[in-house]
Amino acid sequence: MEQIKVTFPDGNSREYQKGISAAEIAKAISPRLLDDALAAKINGAVKELYTVLDSDASVKFLTFDDAEGKEVYWHSSSHLMAHAIQSLHPEARFGVGPAIDSGFYYDFDINKKLTEEDLAAIENKMLELAKADEMFKREELSKDAALNLFKSKEDPYKIEIISELDDTKEKISIYKEGEFTDLCTGPHLPSVGKIKFVKLLTVSGSYWRGDEKNKQLQRIYGITFPKKKMLDEHLAFLEEAKKRDHRKLGKQLDLFSVHEEAGAGLIYWHPKGARIRLEIEDYWRKAHLDNGYELLYSPHMGRSWLWETSGHLDFYKESMYSEMKVDDQDYFVKPMNCPFHIMIYKSKLHSYRDLPLRWAELGTVYRYEKSGVLHGLLRVRGFTQDDAHIFCTKDQIESEIIEVIRFARMVWSAFGFGELKYYLSTRPEKAVGENELWEKATVSLQNALRNEGLEYEVDEGGGAFYGPKIDIKIKDALNREWQMSTVQFDFNLPERFDMKYIGEDGKEHRPFMVHRALLGSLERFFGVLIEHYGGAFPLWLAPVQAAVIPVSQASLEYSKKIAEQLREHGLRIELDERNEKIGYKIRDWETNKVPYMLVIGEKEMQSGEVSVRQHKVGDTGKMSVESFAELLKQKVLNKD
């Protein structure tokens, strides 16, 4: 019998009989591996465990610990859910059901409007079907055969998908699992029995293919796990995320509000929230001034000429608020700051010696967002961007981009976000600007990332029509990713506004323009920050840095002096004058997540010290007022 050589990820290789399946190899290695394995990566492609090997190959067994293993697991779970829905509601027709980053969903068309209460029944059915432990059987078939199959099942969505496939290019395959057959590329688990723990999370409407012109289907999101512990941990994570919800904390800590009577999606910053914003802005301004930026202020509205010239009235109108008449002229509230910065640029003739210009503004813009997408601070209709525009020459773009990336990293680490992810988006099919410009700009973005030694993902064709870009995502304390920063070239606006500078050669040249936002918007950033810190802000941002708490009225006068003394050090201090027991007041400041509490009673009056209690830590002993002030000032300085 012919032998083949199989190489494993650790570099070792072994000989097996030709025609052996991946599952048999796993079994030969250890029964435990066969048990844990969900699929196999054969020569770089994820395949079913029962895949047969006919020639030398590299094989990696995928378990639930691998991202690709999870994907197979959750994708198979979506089939299982569809199976359960079909057996409970035979009239159901199915859309698509992929695995997602955290679980899976399936879209389907059924007569009944499902509510969250119906999910339990589907969950139970899934567990029941999983017990039957049916295999996922793959079959390949021609386009006609596939069409006939789904015509017989009267499933218009699958028919639509198949009719767009080309079976001369790719095989059309279906998977059967017990009674349930689905169009699918796979790969899948060997059998549904691997799916042990199920939690269906939400049911919602979703348009067929995400297009609101199409029929709205129902979507169920769910997640599954092989071990109970994993499910429990996931549910605990969801619970923790709920606790940190910025909308909840915003109310609880009196940071901000939104008022339906006064308009949805518009944020009111309360004194404590505004205090935090002020600290953010102060840091932001100083950082920009220290890093070669100039700061600008620009109007909140502009005449239609501006928006016609910029092109916003052509390609951005649906996100802009309607015009208002001023002296019979149409004015628009700004959705972006860029045209204003360009007007400032154009207010005089520029020499190449002026460049680069780095102009930043905390610019408040208003954009129409559909009512259904508004979400606390994260998706709003009015917000302040930490916007900047860089105007430079061709020779400067690379160093400018390097500088922006370096600056972004510095700002993010100041706010406690060390782990960033970078995404480079290149030229889409429809684009303005010459190829050479795109090439040059894209290379400069690439070089900037490489220069900093950063890993990045490339989204081919994912750039805006006016230029390539780098997006930066941050990871918060719960490991969730947020897209925050963006650095975008713009080949459109300099052209439209006919921007120029006089070069060394005495001739007119077009400057390069880069849009750049780091925090994105202060509202959204604040929301992310609240969740990242769970409302317990670091000292330098905390609206109240320390509360001075007299044990009884007897030490009130002395406490007042201490509070005053600390305020003179520039610290944000509150004095708790309430006639309550010490335990009550401590509890109150603890729940308000104030970093420090100073307990002042008879003993402290005698010794002239303060008793320091730290949030979440507890009593940390006595020290002098001055050394406490110095400690705090040092921590503020270090953004500790």
Next chain:
RNA sequence: GCCAACUUAGCUCAGCUGGUAGAGCAGCUCAUUCGUAAUGAGCAGGCCAUCGGUUCAAGUCCGAUAGUUGGCUCCA
């Protein structure tokens, strides 16, 4: 905008199949003067989101409007 759920005191929530509203916290007053996560008593607080309908009777049922929440390609 679309689908679903939701909207009751400042906040968090009860209020069963229709019979005109309840708790805790917060607030105010009084007593207490207290040593590291809730002292006690009392008072006050609501056009039950808004508008309309069904009914002898609506917080409760129906409809509309506004808002909130979860979603609306992470592509078989």
